Amino acid sequence: MASCDTCLVRNRAICAVLDGDELQSLNKIGRTRNIAAGEALIWEGDDSLLVANVMEGVLKLSTGTGDGREQIVGIVYPADFIGRPFGARSQHTVTALTDARVCTFTRGDFDGFARQHPELEHKLLQRTLTELDRARHWMLLLGRKSATEKMATFLLEMSERLVDASCRATDGPLDHFTLPFGRQQVADILGLTIETVSRQLTRLKADRFIDLPSRRDIVILDRQGLADLTG
Amino acid sequence: MASCDTCLVRNRAICAVLDGDELQSLNKIGRTRNIAAGEALIWEGDDSLLVANVMEGVLKLSTGTGDGREQIVGIVYPADFIGRPFGARSQHTVTALTDARVCTFTRGDFDGFARQHPELEHKLLQRTLTELDRARHWMLLLGRKSATEKMATFLLEMSERLVDASCRATDGPLDHFTLPFGRQQVADILGLTIETVSRQLTRLKADRFIDLPSRRDIVILDRQGLADLTG
DNA sequence: CGTGGCATTGATGTGGCTCAACGATAGTGG
């Protein structure tokens, strides 16, 4: 059974504001669940039956048009919260990019618990406000940036956000990291095609901004140079 | 002095969850402020000194690149909440599109009040979750839709969201409405140029989907036809 | 009756998409 005592994200997830007793109550209504890479947890348009905390792994939030075009609208890391509490239909699909472990709650259970624990709601509000800032910032990239600017922005953002996901003790951005995405997914994040993503990467490599030791590995050689390309 | 008693959005803004006494306390720390069309209330990167409820008018949230490209990342209507509570820097500029009246609070005052009124925070959380859904949905439009699809989506969305702002008593989407935007602003919402916006509109008019009685007026002639174009 | 700020329209250019082929890598089974 799930135990918050051993939870790796105990101090970073929204549960961090709860004391021992509260945590135990939450523990009772939660269920640990493993998800294989590629497996979906929540589907767009579904009644949002469950919410969850991510303990391990990386997941994507995505929507698509009727004819199969897809846009990734969010990336979820350990300690992040997923799902849509408080009575609304889920607006996007949640899919695991790597094998993942999440701590799930039925929406009803979670809503009830949250209403009785304002501290938890407050934490959730802060997270949601941050996510909203991030989403709006990404709208600038999608609406106004060139392919090169998109790529540079993406690489720098990844080098910052993957810090926690990595095993590094140090702070600060990483100069070497492994993307949890294939090329198609990068394309779906940036609003580009797979070919354009590939060409941009090879060009950035040729120009000595980055190195590409393997399919999913990125080495940042010239961080300032990349920053100058972000637009 | 501001009085919540006569506030037009009393029952729709986040204040709706407050009872008489609470409202009076909130009233004490709030200040009504008039903003002229075109005037900015909050600047990107500023310490977020104030938050506000919109009582009247329409405002935009926007960000831009260093070289002047702009992206509108949100549109704010009466009863909506603006600003970034809880200690973060504001990530976008807030500018009035029409003459507006807002009910402002210093961030510190509001934060304190909110922490003592979980019902208010809950309402704010719900609003923020809805805004996040909306922002993410817009990312699909920016990243993956063609100019025609963008325009059709935009017109239908406006016909729905301007219902409240209009004086109409009826529910349901409007078939005739006045945009609070010029062409440049529509372009900045959709991630297009002003010329493309203009051409798309004239084409939709020529194809009898809409009529354009004046610069900012839109008449929807074929709602289903437009819906078929949204992608 | 100008005058200045939008909006429309046209001509031309180009960044990124499409279509197509090829190459690399990881996984599989002999």
Added chain:
DNA sequence: CCACTATCGTTGAGCCACATCAATGCCACG
């Protein structure tokens, strides 16, 4: 361990949607 195959990524050629550049038109204003 290696050949085989499926999947993923790269590269190239050509094209098209949208951007850019440049007039011209339309009101609303003084």
